Amino acid sequence: MPVLVLADVSGSMAEAGKIDVLNRCVASMIRSFAGEDTIRGEIVVGVVTFGGVEATLHQPIAPAAEVVWQDMTPFGRTPLGQAFDLANVLLADESVISRRAFLPTLVLVSDGLPTDEWREPLDRLLASPRGGKAVRLAVGVGQDMDEDAFDVLRAFIDNPAIQPVRADDAHLLSRYFSWVTMSVTQRARSTRPNDIAHISNDELDDLLG
Known part of the structure; x- marks a missing residue:
């Protein structure tokens, strides 16, 4: 079961401890996944960071139990x-994610608006077999997130039944990642991991209320 985090590491993530909290959240999530191997397979995790002038594969996709987490550093755009x-x-890439993967x-x-052209790349992702069928979740971090920035997150989710979560204070990220961890591990334990349960916006709001 693949989990891929797309993490903003732009310079503004250095403010108000946002990157420090995000690093702790991702590291904790990976540790939790490492203990969740089941007879049906294992949870594999990767992290793509975007900051400066390019996106980078910060953590190659690998079984959670094999990941040695290295903290992300914020810079640039x-x-x-x-x-x-x-x-x-x-x-x-089937050499990275098996054809049989869930x-x-x-x-x-x-924590803000993109600084490059993002609509066409997003269209390509949503039109792809795995990207289009993926469970897509998003969280906006910090009080500077305006509606235009949240519109980008909504476009990524592309599902009116699921809304992006607002974490005005960085420490609320830990609650959100705890929920993500629980959701993924419940699927991993399920006899039908590809059956995606409806995600209640009220449930997500309660996390950060």
Whole structure:
């Protein structure tokens, strides 16, 4: 079961401890996944970062139990479009993600508007077999996130039944990642991991209320 995090590491993520909290959240999630191997397979995790002038595969997709987490460092701008294209390449590569893998979970974390062209890369991701069928979740971090920035997150999710979550304070990220961890592990334990349960917006709001 693949989990791919798209993490904003632009310079603004250095403010108010946002990157420090995000690093702790991702590391904790990976540790939890490492203990969740089942008879049906294992949870594999990758992290794509976008900051500066490009997107980077910060953590190659690998079984969670094998990941040695290295903290992300913020700098530069917000090239989200490049992150979408890199995610698309990774999802399509059967040497990275097995053809028999369950539907992936994509988690986008950002604190502002993209600084590159992102609509066409997102269209390509959503039109791809795995990207289009993936469970796509998103969280906006910090009080500077305006409606235009949240519109980008909504376009990524592309599902009116699921809304992006607002984490005005960085420490609320830990609650959101705890929920993501629980959702993925419940699917991993299920006898039908590709059956995606409806996600209640009220449930998500309660996390950060």
